[in-house]
Amino acid sequence: MSKSLAIKWIVIIVILLGSMALIYPNYRWYSKPEAERTKLESLGEKPQRLLNLGLDLRGGSSLLLELDVSKLSDREPLNEAMARAIEIIRNRIDQYGVGETSITRQGDKWILVQLPGVANPAAAEALIGKTAMLEFHIVKNDTAGAEKAIEKLESMEEPYDQDGVLKPEIAELLPEGYTIFRTKDGGYYMVDKEAKVTGADLDDAHLTMYGDNGYPEVSFSFNAEGARKFGQLTGSNLQKQLAIVLDNTIQSAPVVQSRISKEGRITGTFTLEEARQLTIVLKAGALPAPVRVIEKRTIGPTLGEDSIKSGLSASLYALLAILLFMMIYYKWAGFISDIALVLNLVLLMAIMSYFSATLTLPGIAGIILSLAMAIDANVLIIERMREEKLLGKPITTIIQLGYDKAWSAIFDSNITTIIVGCCLLQFGTGPVKGFAVTLIIGLTVSLFTAVFVTRAIYELMLTSNPKEISL
Amino acid sequence: MMTFFPKTNIDFLKYRKIYFTISTLILIFGVILFATKGLNMGIDFTGGTMVQVKFESPVEMSAIRDALTQTERESDLQSYGDNTYAVREKGAETDIAEVQAGVEKALDTLNVPYTIQQANFVGPAVGQDMTERAAWAIILSLVLIIIYVAFRFSNILWGTSGVIALFHDLFVMAVAFALTQREIDLVVVAAFLTVAGFSINDTIVIFDRIRENMRLTPRASLAELINRSINETLSRTIITSLTVVGSLFILYFFGGEALNSFAFAMLVGCICGVYTTIALTTPLVYVWTHGGENNASSSAGKPARKAEEKKPAAHMQQEPQHAPAAQQHGPKKSVRKSRRNRR
Numbered sequence: 001m002s003k004s005l006a007i008k009w010i011v012i013i014v015i016l017l018g019s020m021a022l023i024y025p026n027y028r029w030y031s032k033p034e035a036e037r038t039k040l041e042s043l044g045e046k047p048q049r050l051l052n053l054g055l056d057l058r059g060g061s062s063l064l065l066e067l068d069v070s071k072l073s074d075r076e077p078l079n080e081a082m083a084r085a086i087e088i089i090r091n092r093i094d095q096y097g098v099g100e101t102s103i104t105r106q107g108d109k110w111i112l113v114q115l116p117g118v119a120n121p122a123a124a125e126a127l128i129g130k131t132a133m134l135e136f137h138i139v140k141n142d143t144a145g146a147e148k149a150i151e152k153l154e155s156m157e158e159p160y161d162q163d164g165v166l167k168p169e170i171a172e173l174l175p176e177g178y179t180i181f182r183t184k185d186g187g188y189y190m191v192d193k194e195a196k197v198t199g200a201d202l203d204d205a206h207l208t209m210y211g212d213n214g215y216p217e218v219s220f221s222f223n224a225e226g227a228r229k230f231g232q233l234t235g236s237n238l239q240k241q242l243a244i245v246l247d248n249t250i251q252s253a254p255v256v257q258s259r260i261s262k263e264g265r266i267t268g269t270f271t272l273e274e275a276r277q278l279t280i281v282l283k284a285g286a287l288p289a290p291v292r293v294i295e296k297r298t299i300g301p302t303l304g305e306d307s308i309k310s311g312l313s314a315s316l317y318a319l320l321a322i323l324l325f326m327m328i329y330y331k332w333a334g335f336i337s338d339i340a341l342v343l344n345l346v347l348l349m350a351i352m353s354y355f356s357a358t359l360t361l362p363g364i365a366g367i368i369l370s371l372a373m374a375i376d377a378n379v380l381i382i383e384r385m386r387e388e389k390l391l392g393k394p395i396t397t398i399i400q401l402g403y404d405k406a407w408s409a410i411f412d413s414n415i416t417t418i419i420v421g422c423c424l425l426q427f428g429t430g431p432v433k434g435f436a437v438t439l440i441i442g443l444t445v446s447l448f449t450a451v452f453v454t455r456a457i458y459e460l461m462l463t464s465n466p467k468e469i470s471l
Numbered sequence: 472m473m474t475f476f477p478k479t480n481i482d483f484l485k486y487r488k489i490y491f492t493i494s495t496l497i498l499i500f501g502v503i504l505f506a507t508k509g510l511n512m513g514i515d516f517t518g519g520t521m522v523q524v525k526f527e528s529p530v531e532m533s534a535i536r537d538a539l540t541q542t543e544r545e546s547d548l549q550s551y552g553d554n555t556y557a558v559r560e561k562g563a564e565t566d567i568a569e570v571q572a573g574v575e576k577a578l579d580t581l582n583v584p585y586t587i588q589q590a591n592f593v594g595p596a597v598g599q600d601m602t603e604r605a606a607w608a609i610i611l612s613l614v615l616i617i618i619y620v621a622f623r624f625s626n627i628l629w630g631t632s633g634v635i636a637l638f639h640d641l642f643v644m645a646v647a648f649a650l651t652q653r654e655i656d657l658v659v660v661a662a663f664l665t666v667a668g669f670s671i672n673d674t675i676v677i678f679d680r681i682r683e684n685m686r687l688t689p690r691a692s693l694a695e696l697i698n699r700s701i702n703e704t705l706s707r708t709i710i711t712s713l714t715v716v717g718s719l720f721i722l723y724f725f726g727g728e729a730l731n732s733f734a735f736a737m738l739v740g741c742i743c744g745v746y747t748t749i750a751l752t753t754p755l756v757y758v759w760t761h762g763g764e765n766n767a768s769s770s771a772g773k774p775a776r777k778a779e780e781k782k783p784a785a786h787m788q789q790e791p792q793h794a795p796a797a798q799q800h801g802p803k804k805s806v807r808k809s810r811r812n813r814r
Binding site for chain 2: 056064066107122293294295296297298299300302303306309310311313314315317318319321322325326328329330331361362364365366368369372373375376379380383387405408409412413415416417419420423424426427428429431432435439
């Protein structure tokens with residue numbers, strides 16, 4: 001064996017072993033039962049560098065949120081606000097305790113939240129989207145003069161705008177400076193329009209499972225600024241009712257017995273789940289501006305499972321059919337390209353694992369295209385070899401010319417397709433990107449396996465001076 | 472040696488008028504089809520909501536449709552096979568939770584157990600953004616392909632023909648989707664992209680062969696070169712396409728519902744791609760290179776022949792870096808070089 005051939009084989013073997021080492025953790029991880037994986041994931045103990053499955057394959061929900069930039073404070077630049085919004089959403093979701101979530105910025109003002117395996121996205125959505133407008137309003141003693149407004153309010157589906165301000169057609173029916181809120185049991189209170197203290201001044205929040213009246217409660221503490229404001233509010237309104245308004249609904253309206261500054265409690269007929277969500281939202285703080293869900297996709301776990309099962313088995317049959325065909329049609333040469341094809345898949349998986357890439361259905365399409373081009377490269381080479389063989393050339397020349405002449409076509413077609421892949425990567429969103437990633441990796445790998453590796457195999461065969469290689 | 476095709480010597484260019492006629496007819500048919508039936512764009516592009524349910528036992532589609540009238544919303548019902556149905560509301564901006572609840576309530580009246588497999592809501596802004604991005608990606612890739620091919624093959628006509636061939640394949644796919652009224656969603660877009668990749672690949676393989684043959688026999692006419700190159704690569708074209716189409720058939724029939732549209736699109740695109748490469752790309756190069764004399768050359772009048780002979784030499788001239796005296800010595804040099812290779 002010549003020195004250069006030995007080096008080639010060392011390179012190939014090292015790459016092969018490296019790929020195996022990268023793929024093995026995947027095998028260990030995905031052979032664990034589903035429940036155990038979910039548990040480990042939520043504990044953050046999922047190994048690094050694994051090939052991930054996209055939501056379309058494993059089931060789950062994805063939400064695309066738009067930050068309402070018109071409501072941003074002028075002092076906060078967009079980039080900072082987005083970073084903060086993402087951080088807050090991440091906090092809220094982490095505390096809710098679902099599996100591995102991905103929260104990424106997309107474009108200017110969009111945030112993509114992907115929740116794998118979440119069966120009930122509504123809960124998660126409520127958690128993310130909630131502005132959790134907690135406000136404290138002083139209650140006016142009677143509702144006189146508000147009858148008309150209440151009547152009108154009952155007839156409307158959404159009497160409040162996004163900021164919790166009554167819509168003007170109702171507000172004009174009320175005395176100046178007041179607003180009305182519904183209580184949880186269907187009554188109404190007329191309260192001061194202005195909320196002197198809001199949830200924005202909160203410092204921390206805790207859940208109490210069994211509060212005074214047997215229902216879960218949420219206790220909270222203010223920051224310095226909030227404590228000062230709250231002290232002032234309670235101190236000047238002793239013996240009056242204070243309405244605790246959460247998202248336009250009065251949770252409770254206790255009578256102020258004494259001046260309170262630092263700490264408080266929200267009581268009401270919460271369910272445990274409601275109280276838990278409220279605690280999380282209060283703790284994580286308020287979003288810099290309201291967010292709106294502009295895209296929502298939920299894929300049931302059964303659909304993901306079905307599509308992965310039939311898709312995988314069909315792909316496997318297709319691959320086997322190709323391998324078999326190549327072997328029958330091109331004999332030894334076909335077998336050698338089969339080796340390269342399988343190696344191509346192994347390397348592709350290894351590289352994707354290394355980058356913790358996500359495999360989606362369009363991603364599988366990208367793999368199929370790259371495999372097809374790998375086969376094409378080998379067909380090109382073998383057809384060239386056949387042409388030379390028909391001219392009666394010696395075996396060494398056949399192999400050398402086969403590669404030399406096919407190379408420019410293989411190179412040009414791969415480069416053009418990689419160019420397309422790069423454009424898609426640059427401009428594409430989620431699924432298109434997934435396609436581009438597997439395509440680019442696959443093509444790069446196929447240049448290595450279909451040309452470099454197969455040639456190394458032929459050269460190794462030539463060292464034993466064969467008379468002929470069947471093509 | 473096992474071969475499906477003995478060495479062929481078909482005059483592919485001779486039938487170019489037939490190809491162009493066929494392609495023009497497809498083009499006209501397609502435009503009419505788009506204007507009348509239109510494409511069934513999925514909610515990924517139009518925005519809207521979609522709820523997909525699977526019943527545990529067969530249900531009449533009309534029964535489902537009747538039940539759905541209770542939702543008092545305008546929606547389409549589509550069967551996916553295997554007792555699976557999708558309820559769609561295009562362009563709607565309503566909350567998916569609301570739509571889903573309505574659908575569930577309506578379907579409960581059927582008294583057949585079912586599971587919700589998928590529920591999607593896409594806002595109109597998202598669909599628009601997606602379309603814009605896809606358009607940019609396509610425009611940029613096409614321009615880059617033309618530039619790259621022009622650079623590698625020293626001729627801008629070639630790259631342009633390749634891009635036209637690519638468009639032709641995508642157009643035929645779109646026609647197939649308009650004809651069957653299959654829905655175009657993101658996975659189908661991936662299939663379109665894949666076919667675009669195949670299309671370029673096929674084109675380049677033939678161009679590469681023409682380039683090589685030009686170098687080997689610089690005195691041959693372009694028509695001869697093109698025909699010989701197509702014939703020489705024919706067996707490769709067929710084998711590669713056969714493996715791809717074969718595996719796509721497997722995906723189409725056994726790949727499950729998620730891959731079905733993908734496989735369908737790819738099948739149409741790949742089968743069409745073989746035709747396009749042989750019948751459109753290179754004939755276009757031929758016709759454009761010869762411009763006005765297009766009419767005379769097919770029956771190969773002697774004067775036209777002479778004009779053709781000079782063209783390949785002109786191509787050679789554009790690889791001058793290594794051989795400054797290109798016109799005279801360039802061709803000979805490359806012949807000599809390839810002889811050396813053969814030894």
